[in-house]
Amino acid sequence: xxxxxxxxxxxxxxxxxxxxxxxxxxxxxxxxxxxxxxxxxxxxxxxxxxxxxxxxxxxxxxxxxxxxxxxxxxxxxxxxxxxxxxxxxxxxxxxxxxxxxxxxxxxxxxxxxxxxxxxxxxxxxxxxxxxxxxxxxxxxxxxxxxxxxxxxxxxxxxxxxxxxxxxxxxxxxxxxxxxxxxxxxxxxxxxxxxxxxxxxxxxxxxxxxxxxxxxxxxxxxxxxxxxxxxxxxxxxxxxxxxxxxxxxxxxxxxxxxxxxxxxxxxxxxxxxxxxxxxxxxxxxxxxxxxxxxxxxxxxxxxxxxxxxxxxxxxxxxxxxxxxxxxxxxxxxxxxxxxxxxxxxxxxxxxxxxxxxxxxxxxxxxxxxxxxxxxxxxxxxxxxxxxxxxxxxxxxxxxxxxxxxxxxxxxxxxxxxxxxxxxxxxxxxxxxxxxxxxxxxxxxxxxxxxxxxxxxxxxxxxxxxxxxxxxxxxxxxxxxxxxxxxxxxxxxxxxxxxxxxxxxxxxxxxxxxxxxxxxxxxxxxxxxxxxxxxxxxxxxxxxxxxxx
Numbered sequence: 001x002x003x004x005x006x007x008x009x010x011x012x013x014x015x016x017x018x019x020x021x022x023x024x025x026x027x028x029x030x031x032x033x034x035x036x037x038x039x040x041x042x043x044x045x046x047x048x049x050x051x052x053x054x055x056x057x058x059x060x061x062x063x064x065x066x067x068x069x070x071x072x073x074x075x076x077x078x079x080x081x082x083x084x085x086x087x088x089x090x091x092x093x094x095x096x097x098x099x100x101x102x103x104x105x106x107x108x109x110x111x112x113x114x115x116x117x118x119x120x121x122x123x124x125x126x127x128x129x130x131x132x133x134x135x136x137x138x139x140x141x142x143x144x145x146x147x148x149x150x151x152x153x154x155x156x157x158x159x160x161x162x163x164x165x166x167x168x169x170x171x172x173x174x175x176x177x178x179x180x181x182x183x184x185x186x187x188x189x190x191x192x193x194x195x196x197x198x199x200x201x202x203x204x205x206x207x208x209x210x211x212x213x214x215x216x217x218x219x220x221x222x223x224x225x226x227x228x229x230x231x232x233x234x235x236x237x238x239x240x241x242x243x244x245x246x247x248x249x250x251x252x253x254x255x256x257x258x259x260x261x262x263x264x265x266x267x268x269x270x271x272x273x274x275x276x277x278x279x280x281x282x283x284x285x286x287x288x289x290x291x292x293x294x295x296x297x298x299x300x301x302x303x304x305x306x307x308x309x310x311x312x313x314x315x316x317x318x319x320x321x322x323x324x325x326x327x328x329x330x331x332x333x334x335x336x337x338x339x340x341x342x343x344x345x346x347x348x349x350x351x352x353x354x355x356x357x358x359x360x361x362x363x364x365x366x367x368x369x370x371x372x373x374x375x376x377x378x379x380x381x382x383x384x385x386x387x388x389x390x391x392x393x394x395x396x397x398x399x400x401x402x403x404x405x406x407x408x409x410x411x412x413x414x415x416x417x418x419x420x421x422x423x424x425x426x427x428x429x430x431x432x433x434x435x436x437x438x439x440x441x442x443x444x445x446x447x448x449x450x451x452x453x454x455x456x457x458x459x460x461x462x463x464x465x466x467x468x469x470x471x472x473x474x475x476x477x478x479x480x481x482x483x484x485x486x487x488x489x490x491x492x493x494x495x496x497x498x499x500x501x502x503x504x505x506x507x508x509x510x511x512x513x514x515x516x517x518x519x520x521x522x523x524x525x526x527x528x529x530x531x532x533x534x535x536x537x538x539x540x541x542x543x544x545x546x547x
Contacts, residue, residue: 048077065106068097072110079117088117108137108146112153119157127157148177148186152193159197167197188217192230199233204241208234228254228266235273244280251277268297426511464495471498481546486530493527500543 055070075090091114098107115130131154138146155170171193178186195210215230231254238247251273258267271294278286429451436447472478482497483489489497492513499509510520528539 044077044081048074064097064101065103068094068101068103068106071097072113075113084117084121088114091117104137105141105143105146108134112150115153124157124161128154144177144181145183148174151177152190156193164197164201184217185221188214195233199237204237208237211237224257224261225263225266228257228263232269232273239277239280244277248277264297264301268294268301271297475501478546489530496523496527497543500540
């Protein structure tokens, strides 16, 4: 019968507790390798309570190493009872204590325990990470036994995930370290694991060889639980290869030793294997008999384990209540101490504050008198400054207003001058054009040249820059604001916008721009489109609102 986990290797689940032999009654804090050594004639709840008392005592002494060892064993007890979250909490506390006390080997052992815990919770990557961390520490410490255990853990991890090549690799590395340290018990464990891998791969001859090798070493050290387990495994291998009668020999041996040593879990497994063998031999009555014995044995185990679980939970609950009460009393004591100190401090502060208030009141009255006199002087000076400031602002505004009026007058005068000039030019143009139509040969050519010269000069921009400078002094940044609204305006468009802003009538606009009234209407229409004005929206009002 190949068990899901091995006694010598992985920490057994809670069911194994019922079958463990009592080894010794006292808990040895220095032994952190194997959980069974924690188990005596007492139940796990009594073991846990003893550990809790030891931890309280050690904590008072401040021994971090011993505290870590107790926490590690408390984690092992919780783990075997199936309380994984509490087990992880104790393991993590233990690892903290070992780090702070620089106890590296026991830190690595705790990391191995945490890795096993993660494995049980099917967190394989996290389990491997913990094993790797333990491996790093054991390598720096050159610990053959630690390396062997950790390599074996990793190999077992790969076996259970059916990555057999990796499982073989790490199990053989573990075997090499056990051999180098002449640790035959460890070698037996690895032989059994190698037999398990070969059995999974259905290579039964190899499995049989390694199981026999493990059995030989276990017998040298009288490891009864391991011997029973290997007998069951050998029976499995023979039964799977069709040698059922031969398998019965090993199963009977396992059954006999389990009865003698009161290994209840192994006894149940042996009964079940006997039932399987008799079934294969078509002995239904015998198969049924042993199957019933196996079932009853399991019921006894479950009943015993349920009692232990109940007692353990009760112990945990009582401890939680005690811890909560202790914590409450500590808080009350701390609060009382704090309140007493606070009351003393408050009284002292009141006395000091009383004397300070009296002296400060006197100082305050004197300072207020001085401050009032200073404020009166400052207020008077401030008032005078404000009056002068207002007068200066008024003068500045008057100057700006007069300057604006002058610029406006200058702009209007300049505009009127340009209008008059352009009007004279227009009249001259019309007169010359009439003379050309009279067709007098002696002056026709000369007149045409004069008309061309007037046409050329009619729309000259020589006065535009001067007009624009004066306009922008009156209407500051006007053209910049117009361009932000529409950036594709021509120079003529800008001239027209400026004239509309000045409220120049259409006749004067056409004269100033040197275009006909019809052309002016077309230009205004195009300007409306550039400004994207809706139908009916007044162009002049729109431009007047630009400021």
